[in-house]
Amino acid sequence: MISTEDLHFFITLTSAVSLADAARKLDVTPPAVTQRLRLLENRLGMRLIDRSGRRMVLTDEGELLAVHARRICDDIGNLSDTLASRRGTVAGHLRVIAPLGFGQRYVAPAIAQFRSLYPEVSASLMLSDRPARFSDDMWDLMVHIGELRDSSLVSRRLAPNRRILCAAPRYLARRGAPQHPDELRMHDCIALRENDEDVTMWRFTPKHQGAPASVRIEPVLTSNDGGTVRDWALAGLGIIARSEWDVAEHLHAGRLVALLDAWTQPDADIVALISSRHGRSLRATRFLELLHASTLQQPWLPRVGSEQAQHDQRVQDLCADESTVRTTAA
Structure with missing residues (x-):
């Protein structure tokens, strides 16, 4: 038998360039990844990945499992989101990718604030100097700064940035x-x-x-x-x-x-990219609203006391509105 945990493990494995890369993404040691893959292959009675060279290459059976694993996990996630939305509940796991510095300074506090508003949401934040290299099946929302090369992604401008x-x-x-x-x-x-x-x-x-x-x-x-x-x-x-x-x-x-x-010089606007697979969940929508409210006023710009107080009040008002929505739905 194969579990959804096995499917998530294999999806992560197929998105990595090597076992060492997969170990970093899973936050385990490379031997642990090798052992888990071997157990999965033994259980299924077939070889899923050819590890003879430096790079991992999926076998035909591995390709088949990867396609169905993504489809099954997507369906389970979509079903959970639909049921939660019908209850008016913001729940599930929110995955966000952001640039290193901006993510530490502005996205991480927004996630902490979001978690306090919606206790049924768990979240992971991946900080990277090259966030665009992650495929959209690995995130719900990505914060991007600068030139956007993939115009097929749905984006929302968070703030201007010179x-x-x-x-x-x-x-x-x-x-x-x-x-x-x-x-x-x-x-x-x-x-x-x-x-x-x-x-x-x-x-x-x-x-x-x-x-x-x-x-x-x-x-x-x-x-x-x-x-x-x-x-x-x-x-x-x-x-x-x-x-x-x-x-x-x-x-x-x-x-x-x-x-x-x-x-x-060319502007480097701050935008949020929405995953075509996962970014339309209620949790992603609500987090995007909160992130937009907290960055639109460009909190990095120097302000006099009254301007800073007005900015803080706008963010607090949004949080109060969200809290009211959550309490009413409950």
Whole structure:
């Protein structure tokens, strides 16, 4: 016999590039994955995965099991969602993927808030420097920042987000400020590697008249973590092009200085992508509403006291509305 737990295990296995990768996704050791796969194959009396090379290759039987496993798990999940919706209950497991820094600062608190509103929901948050590499059968909602390459995904804009070229005063005192994008070739630039983008090609558009400019930088430092890149800039090590949400407070405090004010870079709007398979559940819909309310007002922008109080009140009002809905449904 085969259980739904076995099916979920095999689905995770087939989405991994290796047994070690599957072990990371399952949060177990590689030997534990190997042993569980062997037990499953022995129980079924057939080989499911060819492990002779470096990569895992599904056998014909493994392909058949993978197709039916996804279908069965989808059907079970959809049935659970339908029954919960008829009871007016927000329940089930919410799976969210988000970029590292933004996910830690804004998505994780939203999930904690959501969990307090809906105790019957469990949730998992995957933080990644390349969230787009996960197939949509692995998440209900994905937060994405920057260029969206797959236009077939359903998306909702959460908040506008500018890219800002900036550096620390100590760097500018030592090297001076560029007056044209072409001068960046003579400066120390720091690049963030994320979303498989061409991160060394920096593009600029003049705010008034003139031709666009594209500059191929040769970064002196690179990282896949935005916080590290920002901290290097704060230490005076070079120029960065970063999202407004990450540097706004430092610009306001004077720890970073915006450069090339006559030019703009492509915006990197913050959007929520909705899974075509799982993203239409009631829990995903309600979480999207909460996340949208908490980010639409761009909480990273400096505010005077009254503006901050108004922003906090909007989020609290939404939570109160959701709590009322939950209590009434119960």
